[in-house]
Amino acid sequence: MTTAAPTSDATDEPALLAAVDVSKHFTVRDQLGRKATVRAVEHASVALHRGRVVALVGESGSGKTTLARMLAQFHPVSSGEIRLAGHRAPPAGRGYFRQVQLIFQDPFSSLNTLHKVRHILGRVLRVHGHAHTRAEVEEQVLSLLNRVNLTPAEEFIDKRPREMSGGQLQRVAIARALAVRPTVLLGDEPISMLDVSIRLDVLNLLARLCDEEGLALLYITHDIASARYLCDEVQVMYAGQTVEGGPKEAVIQSPKHPYTRLLIDSSPDPDRTGRGLRDQDDAEDLGEPPNLTAPPDGCRFHPRCPFAMDDCRRAFPDRTTFADGQWAHCWLHQHGRSAELDRTTSKELP
Amino acid sequence: MTARPLDTARSASAPSSALRGEPLLDVSRLTVEYVTERGAVLACNEVSFTLRRGEILGLAGESGSGKSSLITALTRLQRLPALTTGGEIRYHTRDGHLLDLVTLDERRLRPLRWTELAIVLQSAMAAFNPVMRLKAQFADVIVEHQPGITGDEVAERTGRLLRMVGIAPERAHSYPHELSGGMRQRALIALALACEPELVVMDEPTTAVDVVMQRQIMAQILRLQRRLGFAVVFVTHDLSLLMEIADRIAIMYAGRIVEIGAPQQLYTDPLHPYTRGLRDAFPPLHAPLTKLAGIPGSPPDLRDPPPGCAFHPRCAQRLPECEQVLPRLHQVLPQHGERQVACLLHDSIDPGGEAS
Ligand SMILES: Nc1ncnc2c1ncn2[C@@H]1O[C@H](COP(=O)(O)OP(=O)(O)OP(=O)(O)O)[C@@H](O)[C@H]1O
Numbered sequence: 135m136t137t138a139a140p141t142s143d144a145t146d147e148p149a150l151l152a153a154v155d156v157s158k159h160f161t162v163r164d165q166l167g168r169k170a171t172v173r174a175v176e177h178a179s180v181a182l183h184r185g186r187v188v189a190l191v192g193e194s195g196s197g198k199t200t201l202a203r204m205l206a207q208f209h210p211v212s213s214g215e216i217r218l219a220g221h222r223a224p225p226a227g228r229g230y231f232r233q234v235q236l237i238f239q240d241p242f243s244s245l246n247t248l249h250k251v252r253h254i255l256g257r258v259l260r261v262h263g264h265a266h267t268r269a270e271v272e273e274q275v276l277s278l279l280n281r282v283n284l285t286p287a288e289e290f291i292d293k294r295p296r297e298m299s300g301g302q303l304q305r306v307a308i309a310r311a312l313a314v315r316p317t318v319l320l321g322d323e324p325i326s327m328l329d330v331s332i333r334l335d336v337l338n339l340l341a342r343l344c345d346e347e348g349l350a351l352l353y354i355t356h357d358i359a360s361a362r363y364l365c366d367e368v369q370v371m372y373a374g375q376t377v378e379g380g381p382k383e384a385v386i387q388s389p390k391h392p393y394t395r396l397l398i399d400s401s402p403d404p405d406r407t408g409r410g411l412r413d414q415d416d417a418e419d420l421g422e423p424p425n426l427t428a429p430p431d432g433c434r435f436h437p438r439c440p441f442a443m444d445d446c447r448r449a450f451p452d453r454t455t456f457a458d459g460q461w462a463h464c465w466l467h468q469h470g471r472s473a474e475l476d477r478t479t480s481k482e483l484p
Numbered sequence: 485m486t487a488r489p490l491d492t493a494r495s496a497s498a499p500s501s502a503l504r505g506e507p508l509l510d511v512s513r514l515t516v517e518y519v520t521e522r523g524a525v526l527a528c529n530e531v532s533f534t535l536r537r538g539e540i541l542g543l544a545g546e547s548g549s550g551k552s553s554l555i556t557a558l559t560r561l562q563r564l565p566a567l568t569t570g571g572e573i574r575y576h577t578r579d580g581h582l583l584d585l586v587t588l589d590e591r592r593l594r595p596l597r598w599t600e601l602a603i604v605l606q607s608a609m610a611a612f613n614p615v616m617r618l619k620a621q622f623a624d625v626i627v628e629h630q631p632g633i634t635g636d637e638v639a640e641r642t643g644r645l646l647r648m649v650g651i652a653p654e655r656a657h658s659y660p661h662e663l664s665g666g667m668r669q670r671a672l673i674a675l676a677l678a679c680e681p682e683l684v685v686m687d688e689p690t691t692a693v694d695v696v697m698q699r700q701i702m703a704q705i706l707r708l709q710r711r712l713g714f715a716v717v718f719v720t721h722d723l724s725l726l727m728e729i730a731d732r733i734a735i736m737y738a739g740r741i742v743e744i745g746a747p748q749q750l751y752t753d754p755l756h757p758y759t760r761g762l763r764d765a766f767p768p769l770h771a772p773l774t775k776l777a778g779i780p781g782s783p784p785d786l787r788d789p790p791p792g793c794a795f796h797p798r799c800a801q802r803l804p805e806c807e808q809v810l811p812r813l814h815q816v817l818p819q820h821g822e823r824q825v826a827c828l829l830h831d832s833i834d835p836g837g838e839a840s
Pocket residue numbers: 160161162172173174192193194195196197198199200201426
């Protein structure tokens with residue numbers, strides 16, 4: 135594995151969809167009307183393979199949605215390249231969206247609430263030329279509903295969005311994406327608006343689609359535990375930079391970047407033993423996430439990092455790759471200080 | 485109402501700490517309805533529980549189960565079409581008086597706000613006035629409850645409150661939108677504590693911030709709570725968060741409390757099938773992974789809740805009588821600890837089956 139290559143796993147096939155060293159800069163105006171550049175994503179890479187799930191985690195504003203939108207070609211890249219099945223992706227358009235579908239966080243606003251499910255799904259089938267006659271539409275809509283467990287399908291086909299719960303609606307949204315017959319699904323927090331009790335159903339559905347139908351899935355979330363449940367590989371973003379990635383258990387059980395460590399130690403965990411929230415004594419302020427119009431130089435985590443050294447303020451560290459493919463961008467590894475990450479308890483972390 | 489200066493050792497001095505563990509709030513058969521064109525929505529249905537001084541009570545349950553309706557009724561901040569149509573909320577004042585918050589008139593309620601009861605809502609942006617600097621908003625609250633306090637004292641107190649939640653006192657000059665989401669939320673917590681209330685009610689105060697900030701805010705709330713001794717009712721749908729912070733957890737389903745008990749008990753030995761389902765809906769972070777099933781079906785329509793136990797259509801363990809008989813919240817056998825549950829699978833210890 136070379137340092138610049140996007141993550142790949144043991145498969146030899148090229149990734150169905152990959153972002154290679156992409157950046158996204160937005161131009162905004164501040165309150166005084168001055169122009170500023172938001173450096174939302176910097177030199178990120180991600181590769182999505184057949185039948186596999188990559189989770190993209192990281193704090194709010196770290197660029198996860200922006201990266202997914204570049205993959206879906208809703209945003210043009212500022213630099214870098216989007217690759218579809220090993221080749222530079224064709225321009226955004228029906229042909230591209232037939233391969234790559236994005237599922238949004240909020241099923242309530244992403245579906246037209248006036249129409250019945252039959253119409254919502256039927257339209258997509260017709261537009262993409264998968265069904266022509268009324269009977270074909272009917273048959274395929276029913277089969278889509280069965281695939282997403284909206285049963286009895288004969289009943290759901292005549293419902294309108296407002297007659298359904300959030301979990302049911304999100305399944306309609308997933309069915310609509312599947313109607314296109316994509317090879318890649320990009321899920322931008324697809325369960326965060328759903329009730330806790332029905333989230334698992336949707337996660338299990340997504341897992342089944344990858345296992346049985348070979349879809350490639352990007353799963354964006356704040357929730358590390360759900361990422362662990364669903365994915366094969368995790369990639370962590372901080373302030374527009376991808377700071378760590380690799381097989382999920384490696385990243386979650388032995389993080390190699392101080393931010394990943396902080397993120398995992400901060401995640402609610404009912405099985406937590408030892409120092410819980412209740413007996414935490416005066417902790418220092420963790421500081422605020424950086425402003426992306428004037429991000430910190432070097433590693434953007436350095437103002438909050440307990441290990442920060444001069445190099446961290448100077449330059450973004452190269453990728454260090456570990457056994458089983460885990461990688462991280464952190465100066466600790468280039469200074470022979472990797473062991474400090476394991477030795478430090480969460481108490482000493484910020 | 486005499487305001488007490490912060491950081492004088494109120495919590496360390498006799499009254500409050502001596503009272504710790506005494507009842508602060510006795511809620512009995514509280515019923516809240518929304519009056520709508522399509523009929524009444526029973527958002528809280530005969531809810532009963534006791535909150536002790538200095539206790540952290542977690543309130544969990546899925547969307548629409550009535551959590552927000554309950555706490556806005558508790559703090560009398562509800563607005564039409566919500567109406568409290570039954571029950572009592574007995575509030576024990578520090579000097580031993582009993583007030584029924586359901587019937588208390590606005591004139592007598594007003595002095596209780598902020599000094600006794602404070603609320604922190606999910607969206608700090610909505611709670612703050614966007615066109616006023618923070619310092620002016622703190623001053624409003626402080627001056628109202630301590631007329632005659634000097635401007636310097638107000639500024640000094642505001643600075644101390646902000647520092648307490650990890651915000652530099654200079655930020656008092658900022659407008660709300662000039663702060664990050666996490667800072668705004670912490671500023672709101674500081675404001676809630678401005679008059680040292682006995683009860684702070686928090687409705688998902690950290691759902692809008694990410695986990696790192698959430699943990700920082702929670703740690704701060706717990707530190708302040710230990711120091712100042714206020715009781716907390718904390719609403720969230722995140723059971724795993726409550727596991728870490730609450731003294732007791734109440735689980736709501738379809739407008740009723742279906743189980744209440746200590747976090748460890750609830751987690752290791754949930755008695756209500758819904759509690760069990762909720763517990764099993766959170767994949768673990770470190771423990772071995774197994775396939776989880778969630779809870780089949782969807783939450784009921786509160787305009788027309790199922791008869792009997794409202795959970796029965798989704799319950800794998802239901803008995804024939806669950807479809808007709810309404811299970812009451814009752815004490816269970818001592819081997820399950822000090823816990824109440826509303827489920828027909830569990831016998832009541834008193835033969836009448838009615839506890840309230
Ligand atoms: N269209 C846009 N114009 C200007 N700035 C933008 C735009 N879209 C996103 N940004 C900025 O880019 C950064 C990354 O945003 P993005 O939405 O990708 O984050 P995210 O990781 O998805 O966050 P969240 O977890 O809150 O959804 C943020 O600072 C955001 O304000």
